[in-house]
Amino acid sequence: MITIYAYDWVPGFAKGMVRDYRVRWALEECGLAYQVKTISHTHKLTDEWKSKQPFCQIPVYEEGDLTLFESGAIVQHIAEKGDILLSADPVAREQAKGWIFSALNTVEPPIAQMVATTIMYRKEDWYKGAMTAQEIMIRDRLAHLANYLNGREWLVGAFSAADLLMASVLRQLDSTDWVKSDSVLGPYQKRCLSRPAYRKAIEGQMADFTGSAPPH
Ligand SMILES: N[C@@H](CCC(=O)N[C@@H](CS)C(=O)NCC(=O)O)C(=O)O
Structure with missing residues (x-):
């Protein structure tokens, strides 16, 4: 079990x-x-x-x-x-694993940093400056992700573990409109989160x- x-x-x-x-x-x-x-x-x-x-x-x-x-x-x-969560096709399977790393190692770090700064350092006098710097980094990552996803339903072929993790990473931005208001990332996020699982x-x-x- x-x-x-x-x-x-x-x-x-x-x-x-x-x-x-x-x-x-x-x-x-x-x-x-x-x-x-x-x-x-x-x-x-x-x-x-x-x-x-x-x-x-x-x-x-x-x-x-x-x-x-x-x-x-x-x-x-x-x-x-x-x-089910990784394609049977060996090429797509490995590419999805690459996107798993990308979600967790390229897109998530600046987002996680911003979340941690918000929770722990909100009262510091450098808080606003740090948030601005983090927003710039996050928006840069989001722009590249949106550019890649434009015209694609999922990151690699069918829905995969990579989408599951990418959507989980993007959820941490729910208090902003950076994902929701984006014409590519907003619908992508919705597709992922409308899954019954x-x-x-x-x-x-x-x-x-x-x-x-x-x-x-
Ligand atoms: N990289 C780890 C991070 C795990 C993590 O941040 N867990 C949080 C809950 S979402 C936790 O247990 N935090 C308590 C702590 O750090 O003291 C993973 O993805 O499993």
């Missing part, structure tokens, strides 16, 4: 955004059965948890002898099981928030 680990509680702004939904989404797309175990923010700091996830984070995936962390690696592992993944995550805030 596949087991994935998620949090039992997160603050309101993070609900529906925690990265275990990326893994749930992949499992739902592939129709694979799985169970979810939840952990607390106190438990994530224990040595026991660090033996599964050295950076005290979630998600973690277990299947038989395999324990895996990093949501991108987990989604790729799930996709590798068949040809995505909806199930988000609903699953929301239903598993049964814990309470950690003591301060």
